[in-house]
Amino acid sequence: MKTMVECIRCGKEAVVELRYCKEDLCQYCFKELFEKRVWKANKDFSLVTRGDRIVVGVSGGKDSSALLFVLHKMAKKIGDVEIIPVLVNEGIEGYRNKAIEKARELCEKLGYELNIVSYKETVGFSMDEVMKVRGPNGHKSCTYCGVFRKNGLNQAALDFKANKLAIGHNADDTSQTFLMNLLRNETHRITKFGSQTSEEEGLVKRIKPLIYCLEKECAWYCEAAELPYYLGECPYANESFRGESKEFLNELEEKYPGVKFNLLHSFLSIQEELKKNPVEEKPFLKCASCGNPCAGVKCKKCEFVEELTSKKNASKS
Ligand code: SF4
Ligand code: ZN
Numbered sequence: 001m002k003t004m005v006e007c008i009r010c011g012k013e014a015v016v017e018l019r020y021c022k023e024d025l026c027q028y029c030f031k032e033l034f035e036k037r038v039w040k041a042n043k044d045f046s047l048v049t050r051g052d053r054i055v056v057g058v059s060g061g062k063d064s065s066a067l068l069f070v071l072h073k074m075a076k077k078i079g080d081v082e083i084i085p086v087l088v089n090e091g092i093e094g095y096r097n098k099a100i101e102k103a104r105e106l107c108e109k110l111g112y113e114l115n116i117v118s119y120k121e122t123v124g125f126s127m128d129e130v131m132k133v134r135g136p137n138g139h140k141s142c143t144y145c146g147v148f149r150k151n152g153l154n155q156a157a158l159d160f161k162a163n164k165l166a167i168g169h170n171a172d173d174t175s176q177t178f179l180m181n182l183l184r185n186e187t188h189r190i191t192k193f194g195s196q197t198s199e200e201e202g203l204v205k206r207i208k209p210l211i212y213c214l215e216k217e218c219a220w221y222c223e224a225a226e227l228p229y230y231l232g233e234c235p236y237a238n239e240s241f242r243g244e245s246k247e248f249l250n251e252l253e254e255k256y257p258g259v260k261f262n263l264l265h266s267f268l269s270i271q272e273e274l275k276k277n278p279v280e281e282k283p284f285l286k287c288a289s290c291g292n293p294c295a296g297v298k299c300k301k302c303e304f305v306e307e308l309t310s311k312k313n314a315s316k317s
Contacts, residue, residue, distance in 0.1 A: 016220050019257035027224040034221045037212040038070050047164075047207040048074055053082045054164045055157040055204070057149075058106070058114070060087070060099030063168035065106050065229040066218040067210055071166060072110050074209075084160050088152040089118040090145055091126025092234060099230040106228050115156065122152045123305050131236060133312045141236035142243075144304055151292070151301040157204035169208040172215040175263035176245045183245070190267070191274050200284050202293045214260060 005014040007026035014024035025033065042048055048071070056071055058064040068085055075081035087103050089096055100116070107114040120126050125133065130144050138144075157165040181189045210218065222229045237243055252259045286292070287299035294300070 015224075016217075020253075020261060021258075030217075030220060031224040034066075034213055034217060034224075035070060035073070038074070038209050041209050041212050042074070045207070045211075047166075047209050048078060048081060050078055050080045052164055053084070053160070053162045054166050054207075055084045055086050055153070055160050055162040056166045057153045057168065058085045058087050058103045059168070060096075060101070060103035060106075060230045061168075062219040062222050062229045062231065063170055063210060063215065065102070065227045066213070066221045066225075067166060067168040068106060068112075069110065069225055069227050070221075071209065072112075083112065084115065084162060085112050086115045086117065086153060086156040086160070088122075088149050088156075089116055089120075090149070091119050091128055092236065093128055095232055095234055098232060102228045102230040109228070115160075117152050117156055119148050119152065122155065123148050123301060125305070125308055127236065130308060133308050133315070135311055138307070138311070139304070140239045140241075142240040144308075145236070147300040147304060151299075154204055154292075158202070162204060165204045165206045167206055167208055168210055168218070170210040170213050170215050170218055171260055171264050172246065172249070174208070174211055174267060175249060175260045176242055178263055178267040179245050179249065180241060190271055191278070200293050202286075202291070211264070 005017075005024050006012070007014045007029050008023050009029040010026060012026040012028070015027050016030050017024050048054065054071065054075075056064070056068050058068050068083070071083055075083050085103070085107050087100060089100065104114050118126070119130075127141070127145055131141060134144070153165055153167070178190070181187060213221070219229070219231070221227075249260055249263070282295065284293040285295065285297070287294045287302055288297050289302040289306075290299060292299050292301070298306075
């Protein structure tokens with residue numbers, strides 16, 4: 001007979017195994033631990049405060065469902081915090097539609113209206129169309145999608161007059177981004193991401209309350225808190241450098257539990273050091289087409305939309 005594994009904290013039946021700290025936990029103790037980590041991130045990076053109006057990026061997936069619920073609880077505890085869930089629909093047939101249903105279910109359960117913006121409205125192309133139009137010399141799927149999502153969420157946050165934009169980036173995402181920056185020799189980007197990004201005119205401050213939580217812990221949290229979420233994979237996910245970095249880190253974590261957190265903490269220490277001697281940053285310019293802040297003459301969103309539009313027109317003629 002299989003013996004029951006006990007929760008190291010309370011003795012009830014353990015349902016999760018945290019290999020990096022050798023702890024087996026029941027769903028109640030795990031839920032408590034997860035929420036404590038979010039409160040710790042809140043303390044370390046001053047993420048949520050009274051008077052905030054926060055647009056929360058939701059997708060129906062595990063990370064953003066955990067994020068919305070945990071922020072919902074925090075907002076109640078802190079008081080005078082407004083939460084506005086916004087979902088960006090990429091237009092990926094058979095994938096996002098199912099996830100939207102889960103996001104809607106969760107919002108209904110918590111008493112929020114789900115606001116939806118779509119790529120079709122914001123940039124004129126759904127992701128399914130992007131994949132057809134981009135051609136052999138186009139970018140990878142996630143390159144277009146990442147730029148369009150960031151733009152859609154930021155625009156929604158501006159439209160809702162929010163002072164913060166919360167996204168479901170977790171410890172896995174941050175350690176992947178850090179690794180990718182190192183592999184691409186883009187160390188200048190290290191000061192630019194992390195638990196929150198600074199405000200520029202036209203860019204709403206982005207906060208990442210799940211920075212101390214692993215991706216699989218977000219799924220466990222949704223289970224423990226009985227939150228609806230969709231587990232399907234995007235059909236275009238396998239093209240990205242991030243996807244390969246993710247696989248690589250997952251394999252390493254399997255062999256050496258704790259490497260993801262080690263990478264995350266290395267990132268935070270290096271970032272801290274780099275911030276002590278900031279290099280002079282080039283001021284943001286305004287995109288010649290849409291006026292949004294950008295580094296060059298045009299922002300990436302406008303650059304991509306122009307590229308896709310000319311390819312679409314060329315294919316018609
Ligand atoms: Fe977009 Fe890539 Fe995510 Fe798919 S995996 S939704 S293409 S960013
Ligand atoms: Zn632009």
